Amino acid sequence: MSSFFIETYGCQMNTAESDALEALFLGSGWEKAEGQQDCDVAIINTCSVRQSAENRIWGRLGSYTPIKKKKKMTLILTGCMAERLGEDIKKDAPQLDYVVPVNDKLKILEIANSVRDESQIEFVHSQNYDFASSYYKEGEFSSFVPIMNGCNNFCSYCIVPYVRGREVSRDPQQILDEVRFLDSKGVREITLLGQNVNSYSYGDMHFPELLEKVCRQCSNIRWIRFESPHPKDFSDELIEVIAREERVAKHIHVPMQSASTNVLKAMNRRYTGDQYLSLIDKIKTRIPDITFAVDVMVGFPGEREEDFSKTLSAMDRVGYIEAYMYYWNPRKGTRACDMAGQMTEKEKQQRLQVLIDFQLKKAAEVKQKRACGIQEVLCLSPSRDNGNQMLGRNEHNENVVFDIKTPVKPGDMVKVEFLYLNGNTYVGRQV
Ligand code: SF4
Numbered sequence: 001m002s003s004f005f006i007e008t009y010g011c012q013m014n015t016a017e018s019d020a021l022e023a024l025f026l027g028s029g030w031e032k033a034e035g036q037q038d039c040d041v042a043i044i045n046t047c048s049v050r051q052s053a054e055n056r057i058w059g060r061l062g063s064y065t066p067i068k069k070k071k072k073m074t075l076i077l078t079g080c081m082a083e084r085l086g087e088d089i090k091k092d093a094p095q096l097d098y099v100v101p102v103n104d105k106l107k108i109l110e111i112a113n114s115v116r117d118e119s120q121i122e123f124v125h126s127q128n129y130d131f132a133s134s135y136y137k138e139g140e141f142s143s144f145v146p147i148m149n150g151c152n153n154f155c156s157y158c159i160v161p162y163v164r165g166r167e168v169s170r171d172p173q174q175i176l177d178e179v180r181f182l183d184s185k186g187v188r189e190i191t192l193l194g195q196n197v198n199s200y201s202y203g204d205m206h207f208p209e210l211l212e213k214v215c216r217q218c219s220n221i222r223w224i225r226f227e228s229p230h231p232k233d234f235s236d237e238l239i240e241v242i243a244r245e246e247r248v249a250k251h252i253h254v255p256m257q258s259a260s261t262n263v264l265k266a267m268n269r270r271y272t273g274d275q276y277l278s279l280i281d282k283i284k285t286r287i288p289d290i291t292f293a294v295d296v297m298v299g300f301p302g303e304r305e306e307d308f309s310k311t312l313s314a315m316d317r318v319g320y321i322e323a324y325m326y327y328w329n330p331r332k333g334t335r336a337c338d339m340a341g342q343m344t345e346k347e348k349q350q351r352l353q354v355l356i357d358f359q360l361k362k363a364a365e366v367k368q369k370r371a372c373g374i375q376e377v378l379c380l381s382p383s384r385d386n387g388n389q390m391l392g393r394n395e396h397n398e399n400v401v402f403d404i405k406t407p408v409k410p411g412d413m414v415k416v417e418f419l420y421l422n423g424n425t426y427v428g429r430q431v
Pocket of ligand 1: 151152153154155158159160161195196230
């Protein structure tokens, strides 16, 4: 039996696509290899969003050279870096056998089969993105469900629209069929995925209606999440569906990037700092127990001290319990690279550190206040330190270690009394 090995980098979309590819390989009689040393075909599913991500992949590519000298194997590069650099990458990485663009990811199985069978395939590049029939990974109780791909927004710092292409939405019937399938498999939590998930649009179906329909398909699935929404597309209808539907997790990710209107304008985010904060207020008013996650970028060209202060005040006002914080790095091919007012690495790092310190303190305060009451928890894994304890996660994506009262296993939903916060993890007991 021939074997395959997939390495995945970057976003949840890449993870979902690798899972779909893995299911296709397993369904076609391939075996999953333990590691890069043991496989006949290795696939690197890449990320281009930051230079550091690409640097890491260059390192991984190098690790295949000695292996390929010792044994016959096929090395395939796919994902955003493959899309961005194309066949040119082979000049610097001659160990690569195939470079497969994003739209053709699912055809990797055909390539692998042709290598195994020593047959020829006529490879026709897809003009459009193809969704897989399912992204389910056997045995998982959390699953991703891609619903759209690509982005039309062209934020001035982002490479995604250039490598993933324009927005394309998946047939809602296919999405609902997949949700029913996941529900029948005992999956407990799904995340609807897209680079700009709430701009989903297929005929007359828009994201709020789709989300409502997805909720109504579920009986085992307890929490439905979605990643990543754009603030400008966050409609009142969507807020109503989140409030009304019990299965939509009351923890949402609303990327802010900056709270300064000047910086947001330079970023081409298409909302002002006030509009962002009004949106958060509106959601909080309608759904008082909601919590938020955020993306924040500091050190963007032209960001002044007062712009940064506005971001810190917004972080203080909203009280995010999760934050993805980073500083701007030039991404070749994006408009921001040529903008005036670029800061030094040291200045950007310092600003980021101030932000991280501030957020850690704020999140601890917010979480501390929430450390009480009985909550529903998804069991993740037995505690490594104590056989009578389990690690779980609540609706708000917060981890809790709790004493078990009845036998439980990963994937079970249980009620846990939250007692106190220890570092970033709650401590509780099953009730
Ligand atoms: S919305 Fe902006 S940051 Fe997000 S993928 Fe699209 S261009 Fe990139």
